[in-house]
Amino acid sequence: MRHFVDNSKSQDAADGFVAKSDEGDGVNFVRRIIRKTRKRLTDSRGTVLLLAYFVMVVVSIFSLALFSRSQIFLRSSEHTQNRIVAFNMAEAGFATALQALETNIAYAGTGEFTSLATPSVQGGFEVEVQAVGDSGNVRFIRATGYSPSNDPGTRAAERRAVHGYVQVQSPGLFNAAVFADNAIAMSGSVQVDSYDSRVGVYSASNQGSDGDLMTNSTDPSAISIAGTSQVQGNVTVGPTSVTDLTQVVSMGANADVSGTVASLSTAIETPVETTNVISSGAMDLTGDQIQSLSSGTYHFSSLTVSENSKLFIPEGQVVKIYVSGSVNISGGGILNEAALPQNLVIYATKAQDVRITGDTPFYGG
Template sequence: MNYSISTKNRSRERGSALVTAMIFSFVVMTLMGSYLYLTTSEYRVSTRSYLLGASFNLAEGGVDRALHALSQADQSGWLSGTDADGRPYWAQRFGPYDLEGNIEGYINVVILNPNGSTPEIFSEGEAAGHVAGVVSKQVRVSLASGFYPFINGFNSKQGIVLKGNNVTFDSYDSRDGSYGWSNINSEITVATTSVESDAIDIGNADVYGYVATGGSQPNVGPNGSITTYYNPGEVDLSRITTDFYAEFPSISVPALNSPVRSMPSSGTIAGGDYELSSWSMSGRRTLRIAGDARIVVTGDISISGKSGIEVADGATVQIFAQGDISISGNGILNESEVPEQLLIFGTNTTAGGQAISISGNGYLAAAIYAPNAIVTLKGGGSSGRVYGAVAGYSAQLTGNSHFSYDEALEDYNIGGGVLEVAEWTELSGVGLTAMRLNMDDYNL
């Protein structure tokens, strides 16, 4: 009897051990399966990320090939025709390129209106041959003959910092009259090609328009905004992009016709060409420019005290300066209130080698293109404002600075027959402005 009970107990123990072992094995197999699944998923994500990067690099390479073909007017190897919308095109597929691991890369490029003054390049990079499937990136590059330096409103190479409690960016259109009332818009783009994490520091400023960087999100303070006048105080993510690209070519001093070598400190000049080693006004002096003038300054420009320059309505003044520019006092009064009639060009060729400062109650209605200048706006009082456009090396706005972009300047072309990049966009396929071009329509 005792032997029988002992045998039954041992059988039960063996059964319990077997069940326990089976449960343990199931748990181990489940954990191993989960681990393998996670490992496989991570591998796929990592591989897809690599393929996306490779595809983007291929797309950029396609842009370079298209630019070379256009600059050389070389159609060799390109398919040509007219698409369904009546646009002439060149098209070509490049590859395969060895991306390692049995993965091949291809480039599909379409140039629309290749013989026109504003061609468009659509370049698509493909990575194929992996279990993740075909991965592609497509970019659109708009070109223009000549150069449009003021197409965005406020551009810089190395970044923009906004400091103060009343820093404001907005826009208007001088073709519709002066700034104010119904002529106040939200169409400025504050942009930098910098990819640094602090490329644009909004702080507590209000940007009634758009913000664009070369690769990072802007820093926005607790009271800052990126929005429209219809929705103040908000940070509208749809108005932020991180793929901004622009060219900042140097500008040359024009050939002058028998230039005058000195400038009076007050009175009126009829216009003409001037070439100065420096230009300074202080005290209570006023100089009026009554006609078209081109002024080249190899040194510094300083306007201070209660002195100022008046540009008569109907006159056009172009200033080319290699040295620093400091505008305070009564500044430069552009009576036409049309910024295009007062153009300031920085000709310094050293990155960060020039400083342009507008401070105090300085008032300026002008367009400034100085690709190597550090631009500083220090607003104060009721008239410390700038109307027009700025493109510089870097920029800082402080105090009560108010900058209003004149939308009419987006069409200003410095000229020249060389094609320049006007806009560069990565096409995500979302929204009408980011829709991809169907390469199949061009036999690619």
């Protein structure tokens, strides 16, 4: 018996098997492609995120650097401005000390911070004044300026100092060119005025109106200004309730007072004796005598300069003369070579006459 096999069916089965096998491989391949694509996409997103973070960090660093730079410039400009203001404040403090010393030789400084703050400028100063040496009239001034304040913890705080030495003149015993406890009489062509020695010597262009006359008296004609005498200043008499002072101040027809005529609110206290220097007796110069005095304090029982004689005060010398008797100066008079009134002061300590006549200028007080 013969067996016949249908080869076509077997071939078909084989072909079906192969086709099925090829279909599975294709699916796997596609899956692999999808997985790789997903992985690549995932890797790309991570890279983009890292790149974004990097850019943000770089921008932040540059922003911080720019902000820090702007802050540095801002602080620098604030310090520069405050340094200038502090220096100006120190100069203002120094000027304040100079002005105070003109009227108060004992001025010792502000003692504390003095604010000069305004809505546009913040600052102030401190001033310290110290006496130097034994001369009594030399001062060391240290003025310290601050901005915006004297608190070192203040933002952009600055401090600058100005210091220097100054020589001050002690104020006179009386605040007038001529003072008398009793009476003052002027006649002829006497002129009393003032000048600023800092500007230069006395001249027509350097004349002031501080040549004041002052007395404690309210007696009739306590101050008499006759002839063509000129007073470039104020005339002040003793305390009185009388408003019409024409009886106390006698004025000639051709005499003139440039300032006011008034009365004191309180009498000026005059010491009986103002020096303990022993009297050298009478100073009596006549004929052509010339007597020179060096710096110092002198006490005479009387002082007379007449005819062509002269009492000479050399330049650079400062002389105080106390006279317990009469004073009569005429002829050559007193020659103050420096022409500085503060270099010669005459104090008449007793109730005696003081007469100054002649044409020689008198620079003194």
